[in-house]
């Protein structure tokens with residue numbers, strides 16, 4: 084395995100907020116890696132340390148074996164960075180932005196022209212290349228943003244919540260472009276707070292919560308963990324002891340209003356037992372709803388709910 088991104092013991096504290104705590108992982112060359120976590124989990128701080136934008140309090144990062152703290156120029160050539168909030172120049176046109184980015188990476192005029200044309204085409208911005216970015220929609224701005232980051236065809240691409248807040252069409256285009264980069268051999272490091280997106284796109288996912296890396300695995304494996312947290316919401320009329328609903332397959336029962344939520348790894352068995360029990364006890368089921376394997380819900384559970 085060739086390592087494209089290596090984080091070893093990365094930590095960063097802001098005031099009394101431990102934004103990132105001792106985070107270590109490796110991303111293989113050519114891999115599509117997702118960094119998933121709720122808002123404030125430490126995703127952006129991690130990406131900033133990996134790309135050399137901020138200095139970690141401890142630990143270090145290596146991009147294609149290069150330490151961005153020690154050799155920032157060399158490291159920058161290896162990567163494309165799409166920050167959380169774009170860094171395009173709104174007074175410049177789409178084409179001017181691409182040329183400026185190309186210059187920054189030391190590309191010749193000829194190289195820049197070829198590549199800019201290619202990118203404008205790929206980003207479906209042909210015909211708008213000479214318009215000031217100021218007049219672009221959020222989705223179009225993001226496409227220019229990505230174009231600038233990939234102008235030098237970097238082997239490693241960092242994207243910080245690239246689809247967040249975009250319309251469906253732009254979202255799809257962004258996903259298509261990133262997927263194309265991956266197919267051409269780039270390593271992708273993408274942060275998201277959307278588990279569905281992580282599940283669909285990423286070959287491996289790290290989950291960060293309050294600065295800690297709490298899980299790292301293939302999405303299928305994480306899903307399996309999540310699947311176990313299925314639940315059944317039931318409302319029962321009559322007097323009964325909630326404890327009798329507990330069994331080997333019910334891990335937890337929560338009450339909210341007149342509804343009970345049974346967390347179970349076997350919804351089928353649990354529903355059958357529930358029906359049998361209420362029948363025997365002459366209780367009436369007012370409503371019953373099984374919650375499918377909701378990834379969102381599971382993710383919330385894994386990251387400790389919304390406390």
Ligand SMILES: Nc1ncnc2c1ncn2[C@@H]1O[C@H](COP(=O)(O)OP(=O)(O)O)[C@@H](O)[C@H]1O
Pocket residue numbers: 097098100101102120121122123124125126127128129
């Ligand atoms: N420059 C900063 N100054 C102070 N606090 C910060 C700074 N950057 C991030 N934080 C804090 O660190 C935590 C992690 O933030 P961030 O890495 O931006 O999370 P995410 O990108 O996952 O939403 C949050 O509590 C945030 O408020």
Ligand SMILES: [Mg+2]
Pocket residue numbers: 126127128167243244
């Ligand atoms: Mg962020």
